[in-house]
Amino acid sequence: MKISAFHLMPHRELPDDFEKRYPSVWVTPPWHELADAGRVGQYYNWTLDELLFAARAGFDGVCTNEHHQNAYGFMPSPNIMGSVLAKQTNGTNVAIVQMGATLPTSNPPIRVAEEYAMLDCISGGRLVAGLPLGSPMDVNLCYGITPMEHRERYREAFALTMKAWQSREIFAWNGRYYQLANVNLWPRPIQQPHPPVWVPGSGSISTFDFAVDNEVCYCFLSYSGARSAKAMMDGYWKVVTDKGREPNPYRAGFLQLVVVGETDADAERKYARHVEYFYHKCLHVPAVWFAPPGNQDYRSLVAAANNPVRRAEDPKTLKYRDFVEKGYVIAGSPATVRDRLKAEVVDGLRVGNLMVLLQIGSMPHELTLENMDRFAKKVLPDLRGLWDDEGWVNHWWPEKLRGVKAPVTKAAAVAAGGA
Amino acid sequence: MTQERTIAVWQERVRLRVLSKGSGPPLVFFHGPWGLTWDSFLDLLARDFTVYAPEHPGTTPGVPDEIYQLDGLWDLVLCYDELLDALGVEAAVLVGHSFGAMVACEVAATSPRRARQLALIDPIGFWRDGEPVVNWMTLEPGEMRKRLFRDPQSEGARRMFGESDVEKESVAARVRIAWAMGATGKFIWPIPDKGLTKRIHRVTAPTLLVWGKDDRVVPPVYADEFMRRLPDARVQLVDQAGHAAQVEQPETVARMVREFAKG
Numbered sequence: 001m002k003i004s005a006f007h008l009m010p011h012r013e014l015p016d017d018f019e020k021r022y023p024s025v026w027v028t029p030p031w032h033e034l035a036d037a038g039r040v041g042q043y044y045n046w047t048l049d050e051l052l053f054a055a056r057a058g059f060d061g062v063c064t065n066e067h068h069q070n071a072y073g074f075m076p077s078p079n080i081m082g083s084v085l086a087k088q089t090n091g092t093n094v095a096i097v098q099m100g101a102t103l104p105t106s107n108p109p110i111r112v113a114e115e116y117a118m119l120d121c122i123s124g125g126r127l128v129a130g131l132p133l134g135s136p137m138d139v140n141l142c143y144g145i146t147p148m149e150h151r152e153r154y155r156e157a158f159a160l161t162m163k164a165w166q167s168r169e170i171f172a173w174n175g176r177y178y179q180l181a182n183v184n185l186w187p188r189p190i191q192q193p194h195p196p197v198w199v200p201g202s203g204s205i206s207t208f209d210f211a212v213d214n215e216v217c218y219c220f221l222s223y224s225g226a227r228s229a230k231a232m233m234d235g236y237w238k239v240v241t242d243k244g245r246e247p248n249p250y251r252a253g254f255l256q257l258v259v260v261g262e263t264d265a266d267a268e269r270k271y272a273r274h275v276e277y278f279y280h281k282c283l284h285v286p287a288v289w290f291a292p293p294g295n296q297d298y299r300s301l302v303a304a305a306n307n308p309v310r311r312a313e314d315p316k317t318l319k320y321r322d323f324v325e326k327g328y329v330i331a332g333s334p335a336t337v338r339d340r341l342k343a344e345v346v347d348g349l350r351v352g353n354l355m356v357l358l359q360i361g362s363m364p365h366e367l368t369l370e371n372m373d374r375f376a377k378k379v380l381p382d383l384r385g386l387w388d389d390e391g392w393v394n395h396w397w398p399e400k401l402r403g404v405k406a407p408v409t410k411a412a413a414v415a416a417g418g419a
Numbered sequence: 420m421t422q423e424r425t426i427a428v429w430q431e432r433v434r435l436r437v438l439s440k441g442s443g444p445p446l447v448f449f450h451g452p453w454g455l456t457w458d459s460f461l462d463l464l465a466r467d468f469t470v471y472a473p474e475h476p477g478t479t480p481g482v483p484d485e486i487y488q489l490d491g492l493w494d495l496v497l498c499y500d501e502l503l504d505a506l507g508v509e510a511a512v513l514v515g516h517s518f519g520a521m522v523a524c525e526v527a528a529t530s531p532r533r534a535r536q537l538a539l540i541d542p543i544g545f546w547r548d549g550e551p552v553v554n555w556m557t558l559e560p561g562e563m564r565k566r567l568f569r570d571p572q573s574e575g576a577r578r579m580f581g582e583s584d585v586e587k588e589s590v591a592a593r594v595r596i597a598w599a600m601g602a603t604g605k606f607i608w609p610i611p612d613k614g615l616t617k618r619i620h621r622v623t624a625p626t627l628l629v630w631g632k633d634d635r636v637v638p639p640v641y642a643d644e645f646m647r648r649l650p651d652a653r654v655q656l657v658d659q660a661g662h663a664a665q666v667e668q669p670e671t672v673a674r675m676v677r678e679f680a681k682g
Binding site (some may be wrong): 083140144145149176177286288289292294297298301303305 | 450
């Protein structure tokens with residue numbers, strides 16, 4: 001399987017009473033009260049250094065993402081970060097996983113197609129092209145896109161992007177939201193017919209259909225762990241099967257928060273406060289902003305209203321041990337982490353493309369590197385060979401990197417023998 | 420008795436349910452962002468007028484997705500032009516609340532002859548940086564209700580929000596209101612200033628502006644924006660009322676509108 005290091009680039013030093021003093025971490029947090037540009041420059045550099053450390057440590061990919069006007073994770077342009085990573089990892093087998101630039105906030109959206117093509121060229125064909133819908137906070141509240149048009153715009157922009165990468169002829173795009181008389185991308189991506197595409201989602205049924213119909217890797221970016229994602233991912237796999245596709249585990253990606261200590265107690269001692277900081281401060285957003293009226297289609301709105309879904313817990317009432325117990329965070333010794341990841345995420349959800357978030361909330365630079373190092377040395381080798389025995393091809397990974405097996409593990413050797 | 424009929428416009432792609440009642444000259448009521456509720460305000464108007472109350476596209480039960488047939492305000496205004504033709508209404512008293520008042524004003528600006536008189540209750544349509552219109556779509560439901568009404572527990576407020584002891588009915592009401600906000604929000608997100616300043620000079624009809632004194636969504640100072648652009652307009656403030664003046668004070672607002680429209 002493929003395991004990538006994900007990063008949000010959060011504000012690491014919010015005041016202790018942040019969530020009491022301010023109504024939201026997103027859209028409205030006042031910059032001048034909370035941040036300092038010089039210090040934030042340090043955060044960006046730490047973030048790049050941490051991802052480059054992960055790349056050297058043996059991760060298969062490094063992930064960036066786009067968010068706006070917030071202290072939760074503020075890479076407004078993931079491609080600026082991705083560009084540094086692409087350049088600095090040349091000569092390695094690490095994928096540049098952009099999770100990614102948001103189509104509805106890019107106008108015209110072929111800007112994303114162009115920049116991704118640049119990244120693919122710079123990296124020598126190592127790009128994974130994440131094409132997210134974008135969160136309502138980013139797209140509707142910060143960037144002013146009408147909630148009811150958000151998904152329509154996304155779908156049109158998605159189709160335009162795919163065509164822009166693949167068309168050999170110059171074409172005119174006469175769309176509902178975008179009109180371009182001469183689409184003729186310079187540059188084009190190295191990977192043909194186009195870089196592998198991942199679409200992050202949060203469990204809505206219409207996105208399952210979209211992902212399968214478009215043959216992309218569906219990625220569930222969850223902060224509440226694999227256990228609560230189980231029913232959702234089962235729903236995804238049902239759509240995959242119903243539409244007559246093979247249950248290739250590489251059709252699925254999942255993001256999991258992970259902290260690794262020498263022992264379970266060591267993990268708690270080192271990471272507990274950073275995990276609590278993340279859930280208490282970085283996710284401090286009014287609930288209605290996750291679904292302003294019109295953002296969900298009618299079918300999803302009705303489904304959500306009628307499902308007395310176990311009312312999402314308020315994470316502010318939970319502590320480190322709750323987060324660990326519930327699987328929001330997989331934490332502990334290398335053995336604990338490995339076993340839980342394997343059972344709950346990889347096997348439980350049938351995930352071939354795993355993303356792990358190892359810098360969490362206020363976690364400082366040195367501790368982040370420690371967490372990454374321990375994961376890379378003591379957990380990653382035991383996971384890498386999973387799925388190899390079933391012989392699936394990861395069509396959603398850059399082709400030139402698919403066959404690369406970093407340090408050969410037992411499972412990998414078995415797969416090679418059986419191939 | 421309220422009558423209802425559903426009329427298809429926009430090449431039959433958009434179906435609009437129209438509630439109507441009364442006899443006399445025609446009066447068209449355009450509802451606000453929370454959907455159409457036939458209430459005592461409309462009953463009172465129906466004493467003097469034939470009241471037609473259409474539902475905005477996408478808010479008619481059973482056809483939510485028809486809202487996707489429209490791209491913007493221009494399409495919406497033309498839909499209503501077709502609807503008025505289908506109703507056989509050449510000209511009418513146009514009344515609207517909030518978003519619906521903006522629509523009434525846009526219809527009157529597009530086809531000035533359509534409006535005999537114009538009555539706008541807590542209308543949106545303009546923007547002042549110093550007194551921003553509150554985006555109700557970004558408020559938590561409880562907070563929104565407090566913002567909207569002077570008395571969020573009043574009979575009218577409860578009716579408008581479809582409160583019910585039956586769980587199934589409250590869920591249906593929540594869906595109805597959320598979808599109505601989304602479908603109307605399509606035309607005004609994220610700032611409800613969509614060019615009325617450029618078009619309002621075309622309105623010729625005498626205009627009554629009715630404003631809840633305690634409107635904390637669109638403060639009554641916005642009446643100035645209308646007053647200085649309309650040729651024949653007056654303002655009446657309503658005591659003990661917020662952004663839905665006709666819901667909180669139906670008798671007072673109905674009297675104001677009837678006196679204005681009859682005179």
